[in-house]
Amino acid sequence: MSKRDDHYYITTPIYYVNAQAHIGHAYTSIAADIMARFQRLLGKQVNFLTGTDEHGQKIARAAEAKGVGPQTFVDEISEGFRDLHKVLNASNTDFIRTSEPRHIAGAQKFWEAANASGDIYKKSYEGLYCVGCEQYFAQKDLIDGLCPIHKKAPEMLSEENYFFRLSRYTEPLKKYFDEHPQFIFPLNRQKEMRQILEEGLEDISISRSTEKLSWGIPVPGDDSQVMYVWFDALTNYVTAIGYGADEAFFDAWWPADAHVMAKEINRFHSLLWPAMLLSAQQQIPKQIVVHGWLTVDGEKMSKSLGNVVNPYDIVAKYGIDAFRFFMFREMSFGSDGDFSYTKLDQRYRADLSNDLGNLLMRTIAMTHKFCDGRVPVETKGEHQEFWDLYRTHMSSWEFQKALEIVWDYVRGLNQLIDREKPWTANKEGRTEDVARTLYTLLEGLRQIAIAIQPFMPGTSEKMLSQLGFEYFEPKFDNLVEWGLLKSGAVLAEPEALFPYIE
Ligand code: MSP
Numbered sequence: 001m002s003k004r005d006d007h008y009y010i011t012t013p014i015y016y017v018n019a020q021a022h023i024g025h026a027y028t029s030i031a032a033d034i035m036a037r038f039q040r041l042l043g044k045q046v047n048f049l050t051g052t053d054e055h056g057q058k059i060a061r062a063a064e065a066k067g068v069g070p071q072t073f074v075d076e077i078s079e080g081f082r083d084l085h086k087v088l089n090a091s092n093t094d095f096i097r098t099s100e101p102r103h104i105a106g107a108q109k110f111w112e113a114a115n116a117s118g119d120i121y122k123k124s125y126e127g128l129y130c131v132g133c134e135q136y137f138a139q140k141d142l143i144d145g146l147c148p149i150h151k152k153a154p155e156m157l158s159e160e161n162y163f164f165r166l167s168r169y170t171e172p173l174k175k176y177f178d179e180h181p182q183f184i185f186p187l188n189r190q191k192e193m194r195q196i197l198e199e200g201l202e203d204i205s206i207s208r209s210t211e212k213l214s215w216g217i218p219v220p221g222d223d224s225q226v227m228y229v230w231f232d233a234l235t236n237y238v239t240a241i242g243y244g245a246d247e248a249f250f251d252a253w254w255p256a257d258a259h260v261m262a263k264e265i266n267r268f269h270s271l272l273w274p275a276m277l278l279s280a281q282q283q284i285p286k287q288i289v290v291h292g293w294l295t296v297d298g299e300k301m302s303k304s305l306g307n308v309v310n311p312y313d314i315v316a317k318y319g320i321d322a323f324r325f326f327m328f329r330e331m332s333f334g335s336d337g338d339f340s341y342t343k344l345d346q347r348y349r350a351d352l353s354n355d356l357g358n359l360l361m362r363t364i365a366m367t368h369k370f371c372d373g374r375v376p377v378e379t380k381g382e383h384q385e386f387w388d389l390y391r392t393h394m395s396s397w398e399f400q401k402a403l404e405i406v407w408d409y410v411r412g413l414n415q416l417i418d419r420e421k422p423w424t425a426n427k428e429g430r431t432e433d434v435a436r437t438l439y440t441l442l443e444g445l446r447q448i449a450i451a452i453q454p455f456m457p458g459t460s461e462k463m464l465s466q467l468g469f470e471y472f473e474p475k476f477d478n479l480v481e482w483g484l485l486k487s488g489a490v491l492a493e494p495e496a497l498f499p500y501i502e
Contacts, residue, residue: 002251003251003252003253003254003255003283004045004252004253006043006044006045007044007045007046007047007252007253008036008039008044008045008046008047008257009046009047009049009241009253009254009255009256009257009258010032010035010036010039010046010047010048010049010256010257010258010259010260011032011048011049011050011237011256011258011259011260012028012029012032012049012050012260012261013028013053013259013260013261013265014050014051014052014053014096014098014233014236015050015051015052015053015081016052016053016056016058016059017052017053017054017059017062017073017074017077017078017081018058018059018061018062018077019062019077019303020077020080021080021081021084021311022301022308022309022310022311023294023296023301023309023310023311023314023339024262024293024294024301025081025084026084026088026311026323026327027291027294027327028260028261028262028291029050029084029085029088029090029092030088030090030323030324030327030328031260031289031291031328031333031399032048032050032090032258032260033048033088033089033090033091033092033454034324034328034399034454034455035258035260035394035397035454036048036091036092037091037453037454037457038394038395038454039257040091041450041453041454041476042391042476043476046091046093047093047094047241047253048090048091048092048093048094049092049093049094049095049096049236049237049240049241050081050085050090050092050094050095050096051081051094051095051096051097051098051236051240052074052077052078052081052095052096052097052098053098053229053233053236054070054074054078054097054098054099055098055099055215055216055217055226055227055229055232055233056134056213056215056216056229056232057131057134057208057213057229058131058132058134058229059073059074059215060213060214060215061131063215070215071099074097074099078097081095082095084311084312087311087312087315087320088311088315088320088324089320089321089324089457089458091457094240096236096239096240098217098232098233098236102239102240102245103235103236103239103240104217105239105244105245106235106238106239106242106243106244106245107217107227107231107232107235107239108217108218108220109243109244110235110238110239110243110244110276110280111219111220111227111231112220113279113280113281114164114276114279114280115220117279117280117281118165119164119165119168119279120162120163120164120165120206121162121163121165122160122161122162122163123160123161123163124158124159124160124161125157125158125159125160125161125163125205126156126157126158127156127157127158127205128142128154128155128156128157129154129155129156129157130147130149130150130152130154130155131155132147132149132150132152133147133149133150133264134228134229134230135230136154136157136204136205137154142154149264157212159208159209159212160209161205161206161207161208161209161225161228162205162206162207162219162222162225163203163204163205163206164203164204164206164231164275164276164279165203165279166201166202166203166204166271166272166275167200167201167202167203168275169201169274169275169278169279170197170200170201172275172278173197173201173271173274173275173278174194174197174198176274176284177190177193177194177197182287183270183284183287183288184266184270184287184288184289184290185287185288185289185290185334185396185397186290186334189263189266189270189288189290190270192266193266193267193270193271196267196271197271201271201275204228204272205228206227206228206231207219207225207226207227207228207231208225208226208228209224209225210223210224210225210226211224213226214226216228216229216232217232230268230272231276234268234269234272234273234276235276237256237259237273237285238250238254238282241253241254254282254283255282255283255284255285255286256285256286257285257286257287258285258286258287258288258289259273259285259287259288259289260289260291261288261289261290261291262290262291262292262293263290263291263292263293264293266288266290269288270288273285289397290334291333291334291335292331292334292335292336292337293336293337294331294336294337294338294339295336295337295338295339296308296309296338296339296340297338297339297340298338309339311323314344317501318344318348318501319458319498320458321455321456321457321458321459322344322347322348322352322498323344324455324456325347325351325352325403325452325455325456326343326344326347326348327339328399328400328403328455329347329351329400329403329407330343330344330347330400331400332400333397333398333399333400334397345501348498348501351407352497352498353496353497353498353499353500355407355410355411355414356410356448356497356498357496357497357498358414359410359413359414359417359441359445360445360463360466360494360497361494361496362417363413363417363438363441363442363445364466364467364491364493364494365494366422366423366438366441367438367442367491368491368493369426370422370423370426370434370438371434371435371438373490373491373492374487374488374489374490374491375439375442375468375485375486375487375488375489375491376434376435376436376438376439376487377432377435377436377439377487378439378485378486378487379436379439379440379443383447386405386409386447387476389405390402390405390406390451391476393405394454399455402451403455406448406451406452409444409447409448409451410448412444413440413441413444413445413448416437416440416441417437417441420433420437422434422437422438425437439485439487442467442485443485445463445467446463446464446467446469446485448463449463449464449467459497459498462495462497463497466491466492466494466495467485467491468485468489468490468491468492
């Protein structure tokens, strides 16, 4: 059996549980959710995985600092991430924790498969390790002796470990990259990785002695070592879909369609993970989707700066849909972006309350006033061009462009009202003109409600319900047939989508 065409498998990174979730994590998970929901619109069956990465030195130390056992510590923070995804209205179908038995058993099977390919060997090693990155650094990759990401001096570690023959995969990966020029989104990220391949990959340590670190998955056949946290963590993408346990399920979903993450962990996903998969004789995921870093008011978010933005605060004030919309309307997905309450506030007022909210309000109010609240004459309008463009942008992760064309549509309808002046037409007894304008507006709003569905699922549902639809799951295939507003349908009183906020 092989991966089914109507299946779409998307993942976020599994998040470290050494600290509470913040908007950076929310950003990635919402991006993946938007794609997951778009794929459902296309009629795909979607498996959307997120979860928590719970082993390794970083977590062990964080638990120690709090004076609790590692399991107790990770249980609590992992629950926080699970809860965050509910608040984000993420439609993930699974949530994996690396401390779960299904993952531990699968990771060990994966290790055995790589071992069976002759890619794992033991050797003594000394190197500079950054606990923040959970990664060894070569002297040349440090900046003034410090980790380029955490700006801290790495620790010298020396012990006997298992190694993975990553070097063996330099050539196969070069070939894979050449044959799959769109493997990594955006393209400049693929160039970066291709450059690293040119320099050649080196074998890496993939275990730690339990004397130094016991919080990890035991290496099969050697209880004195636990797996390196990245080797353990990357396998979550396959253990969650039954690797080594449920072959039929695994075959139906693997390879993944998209692994989504920020740029600092691209290398693990685009080089190490594909090499591990080749070693275990599995297929490479279809796409690695890399976005930029989110700053706050132009600064890197950090505990020491005290500028870590809590997603719960934003949602409490503006609602989840405004937050989801803002992050992808304001910033270009793939590049770095900046969050600020001022900009969020502006978008809320201008794009949401004014442009969209008022359009719906005015349209329904006029339908009541001039047409007894009944949907007037039915005229077919296909809008094929709009939908083709929308689909192209969405399929290529151009979320900002997709929202731009939707807002062009919204503004176009607002201009139509100003131009046609239905109140004047009504006064002058031009009932056909009034009916035609209102129908164009109502039908346009229906289409807009569908187009924003991946971004603002709650708002989409509210709009459709105000337009007289029972809840349903929209699909592109029958966009025209299922939805065309039926003349004569009676609309309820309008309700504000984005109420005024102090
Ligand atoms: N546990 C590893 C991932 C293992 S995946 C097999 C890890 N965890 S993490 O908690 O540090 O999460 C990193 C990811 O969280 C980033 O790649 C990104 O997806 C998201 N973000 C965290 N902070 C972010 C920003 N400030 N901006 C954008 N994304 C951010 O790395």
